[in-house]
Amino acid sequence: MEGVHFLVAFVLLASASTFVSASDPSPLQDFCVATNDENGIDGGMFFVFFKKIFVNGKFCKDPTLATPEDFFLSGFNNPRDPLNQVGSVVTLANDEQIPGLNTLGISIARIDYSALGGQHPPHIHSRATEILVVLEGTLRVGFVTSSPDNRLFTKELNPGDVFVFPAGLIHFQENIGSSCAVALAAFNSQNPGDIAISDAVFGSDPPIDPDVLAKAFRMDKNVVHQMQLRS
Known part of the structure; x- marks a missing residue:
């Protein structure tokens, strides 16, 4: 016993x-x-x-x-329409799409960007470092270090270029080319998490007190309220 x-x-x-x-x-x-x-x-x-x-x-x-089907996924080469509010769409391949990937500590995503300004807005992966390779188009990418420096690391990427976003740091990608862009992003987690900064801050449920956000972002409270309504 x-x-x-x-x-x-x-x-x-x-x-x-x-x-x-x-x-x-x-x-x-x-x-x-x-x-x-x-x-x-x-x-x-x-x-x-x-x-x-x-x-x-x-x-x-x-x-x-x-x-073998538990370790397989097809169609990752198929483009998706990025014509939405931010101009990008993410196609994720994790243990939901590939059951055999479970516990292996990796995942991958395809990102399609619309022309001239399509972006993956500032966001955080709380559980993973991301490595991005551009397949088509031209992207401006970057990440910001933690306090107190808040230093911006940014780079213009072309097809074949690779960039790394350290885990937990705010980062972004923007298509600065005249045609659609495509990138692949790999993560050292099967569930990296994706926290969109604007959605989390202005679209929380229930809403964060507008007084708090107005002071934090040095904005008029009415503007904060309007942004909360749009999120």
């Missing part, structure tokens, strides 16, 4: 350590194909104590039931 108590305590301690990890935990098996079906989970000894277990929010499919 003492051995069982020790094992349970050890598992709980190991689970707790993942909450303070600075990056996705390293896998301890070849793969963990994501599934929402708890009847298809791997039935190892661990499940003697925990009948329902999530790994990064997903159940693990029994590895004997995995297929």
